[in-house]
Amino acid sequence: MDTKTEATRLNMNTKQKVKYKKNSKKKMNWITDHLFLFPTILFFLIFILYPILYNIMLSFKKMDVSNFMTGGVWAGLANYQAIFSDPLLYKALLNSFIFTFACIVIEFIIGFALALLFRQKFPGVNFMRGLILVVWMLPSVVVGVLYKWIMAGDSGVLNFVLTQVGLIEENILWVSSEQFALIAVTAANIWHGIPFYMIILLGGLSTLPRDLYEAAKIDGANGWKSFLKITLPLMKPTVLVLLMLGLINSFKVFDLIYVMTGGGPLDATTVIPYYAYKLSFLQFNFGEGGAVSGIMLILVIILAIVYLKLMQKEEAN
Amino acid sequence: MFRIKNFLFVFSVFLIMGVITACSGGDSASSSETNKAEGSDQVTLEIWDFMQGRDAYINVIEKFNEEHEDIQIKRTEITRSNFDSKMINAAAANELPDLFVNSHSRFQAFADAGIAANISDMINESGLDQKFFEGSLEPQIFKGDYYGLPLYNNDLALYYNKEMFEKAGLDSPPETWEDIRDYANKLTNDNVYGLAMAGSKDEQGTFNFLPWIWQAGADLDTLSSEEGVNAIEFRQTLLEDGSVSKEMLNWQQNDANLQFLSEQAAMQINGSWNVPTLNKEAEFEWAVAELPKGKQRATIIGGEAIGIGSTSKHKEEAFEFMKFFYDEETYKSFILEDGNLPSIKAIAEAPEIVNDPNMKVFTKGLEYAKSRAYGPNYPEISAVVQELVQATVLGKDAEKIAKEAEKEIKPLLMTE
Structure with missing residues (x-):
């Protein structure tokens, strides 16, 4: 027991x-x-x-040079009201939209073309591919200074070449005229962004099964058709990721514009991020600058949600 | 619930650890500071400026460091265009430098914002203020108190290339607006612009614009008057004639001087600080003349001033440096090498300045030069003027842009 x-x-x-x-x-x-x-x-x-x-x-605060040392005062929605009644906001939104759209479309097309090219085997392919990647490694500030000089009105090499070839008669003021400044910064950004598109697409392309193309060839499909029917559909996930990254990357451009034009002349190249910078650090209106950043945050969150939804759909497929 | 609690526990452990390490970090830092203080009583002062490559100024700091074992000055260079925002950010973070050098046009705003320290007591006690020209002290005075001392003054004048003038059959510098337009036209050819000046979207753009308004007989609160519109239109004619490059939109004063030095511009409007550079490097004969007359003569007074950060713990030591700077021998060698006009009376009589024909023109300009005394809102006012300068160069309707700018500027002047 x-x-x-x-x-x-x-x-x-x-x-x-x-x-x-x-x-x-x-x-x-x-x-x-x-x-x-x-x-x-x-x-x-x-x-x-x-x-x-x-x-x-x-x-939500009123904060400027006179009261930032004491932390500002609450102002409710006043900053947002001020921003929405400022015509510059709409100009900046439009500029941002044009800039982003042009960058994505052109970078994507040229990037894709280069990726298809460098997928082929020909002498010097690795060397040239490496050379293009060098562009991607340059900091935006360097690209900005580079293009500012290339596109300088009186002494720039671009105008020199164009006049020599006979395309233009008078020098074009690329960075100091309202009509051309946005084109100039967009062009510089495109040049800087292409290698990124190329390398991601090249990575995607290398995962495509070769035998599909062989089968298509046997079935009598030409190059264009197999691109449309095989390459594009199979590349869809890569392309989606790429476009979303590209969208966010171009949308948040700041340093390039800061260096090349400083948002000018007369706000011709002021995009949303630069507008926020201008309010906060040139006019020292931190509250309104914060409000613009808030709007930017909302826009980017919307983009991120769209991106996640697209990815979920892709994964379900 | 358990998991959350656990998580919070882990988290708080880390937070506490973080706090402990942070504290000990602080401890060790402060203890090393006191060690230093016990060892040699040395204080390190921070000075922020935008004096890139200004050897004369840097030499003064080095000399000070050599002669003072107990006070050492550490310099941080910031670009001119970022300087104000850096200072304001630093003020918000309570990390202002002990000393700073900025355009004197910023001092009233900095005083109003509580960035610059009130140094009236120290100045009055030392009697330092007696050394200066009264006019050069004014921009640093806010509500009757001193917030800084002028490093030097300068004003704008017209530089011209004598050889190009001879070739164009001109024998004397332009006297009036009609003259300068006519001369600039004659001097312009395929490789050379008649006139170069700064129009960049920063303080320099404003600095090079205001004299024209004043010469026309207007001011910032009367921009839309006939005279004000005239000034804007006159600048536009110079651009339309093709005798001034539209690239001036991106030119700072340095760039204008570069154009002049490389003989791509026959005349330039610029300040006295270029005299030493041109003396050394120009491969042609040049001279300085007063700015051409509109309705009246006018030029602008500029210059940098030195102030003490309001949160500095070493204001006395910082003031030591100011006293050192304005020691007559030190200051004289600084001014002569730097090419600016002295703000100290005793040095203005130095033969090197009195006998230099070019410097004499700048000194004479001070007699009728106006300052940018537009009150504590001046940085915002200047931002409006910068936009106006851009719009002028881009050829916008003069009357319309003048009206818009005036409307924005007027309330900023009122709150003075």
Whole structure:
């Protein structure tokens, strides 16, 4: 009797202990797991969430040179009202739209053409591909300075070449006239962005099965047809990702414009990010600058949602 | 629930750890500072400026560092166009430098915003203010108190290439607006523009625009008057004639001087600081003349001033540097090498300045030069003028842009 109860007691004890041990081990594991997450969470909180929240708070405050030292005063929706009644907002939106649209379309077409070209094997292909990638490695500031000089009105090499060839008679003021400035910065950005499109598309192309093309050839499809019926549909996921990345990349352009034209002449090249910069750091109207950033945030969030939806659909397929 | 609680626990552990490390970091930093202080009593002052490549100025700082074991000055160079925003950001983050050098046109705004420290007591005690021309002290005075001291002054005048003038059959510099238009036309050919000046979208654009308005007999609150519109239209005629490049839209004063130095412009409107450079590097004969007369003579007074950051913990030490700077010997060698006009009376009589015919023109200009004393809203006013300059160069309707600018500027002047 005694021994039996003793045994059961012991048994229960060990069981309990085991259970307890198991539990604590689990708990420890769980803690270690989450410890690994900590740096990411900290990074996210400090460098992403905090600035965004601070910016949103700023957009509801009146804050300028006279009162920023004391933290500004709450102003409700006044900043947003001021922004929406400023014609420059609509001009900047239009400029951003033209800039982004032109960049994506042209970069995509040229990037795709280059990707198809560099997929072929010919002498020097690797070297040339590497050379194009050098462009991508240049910082935007360098590209901006480069193009500012190339496109300078009186002494730029572009005007020189164009006059020599006979395409133009008088020098075109690429960066200092209202008609051409936006074209000039768009062109510079396209030149800078093409290699990115090319390399992503090239990566996508290399995953396509060769045998499909062989089968198509046997069935009598020509090159154009197999491009339309095989390449394009199979590339759809890559293209979707690429367009979305390209959209966000072109939309947030700032440094190139800052260097080349400073948003001018007369706001001809002021895009949304530059508009926010202008309000905050040239006119020191931090509240309104914050409001523009807020609008930008909403636009980018909409884009991100569209992107996620598209990706979900793709994955379901 | 358990999971969330656990998570919060882990998280708070880390937060606490973070706080602890942060604190200990602070501790070690402050302890090292005190160590230093105990060892040599050394204070390091920060100075922010945009004096790229201005050796004369940099030499003064180096000399100060050599002669002072207890105070060392560390320089940070910021571009002129970013300077104001850097200062304002630093003020918001409570990280203002101990000393800063900025255009004197910014000091009233900086005083109003609480960025520049009120240094009246230190100045009055030292009697330093007695050394200066009264006019050059004014831009740094806000509501009767000193917020800075003028490093130097300058004004705009007309540089002209004597050789090109001879070739075009001209023997004297232009006297009036009609003259300058006529001369610029005659001097312009395929490779040379008659006149170069700055029109960039920053303070320099405003600086090079205001004299024209004043010469015409208008001011910022009367831009849309006949005289104001005249000034804008006259600048537009120069551009339409083709004797001024439309690229001036992107030109700063440096760029204008580069055009002149490389003989791509026969005349330029620029400040006295180019005299030493041109003396050294120009391969042609040149001279300086007063700006041509419109309805009246006018030029603009410019210059940089030095101030102390309002949050500086070492204001006394910073003021030591100011006193050092305005020591007559030091200041004289600085001014002569830097090519600006002295703000100290004693140096203005130096033979090197009095006997230089070109510098004499600039000194004479000070007699009728106007300052940009438009109150604490001046940075915003200047932003409007910069837009106006751009619109002028782009050939917009003079009357319309003048009216728009005046409408924006007037309320900014009122709140003075």
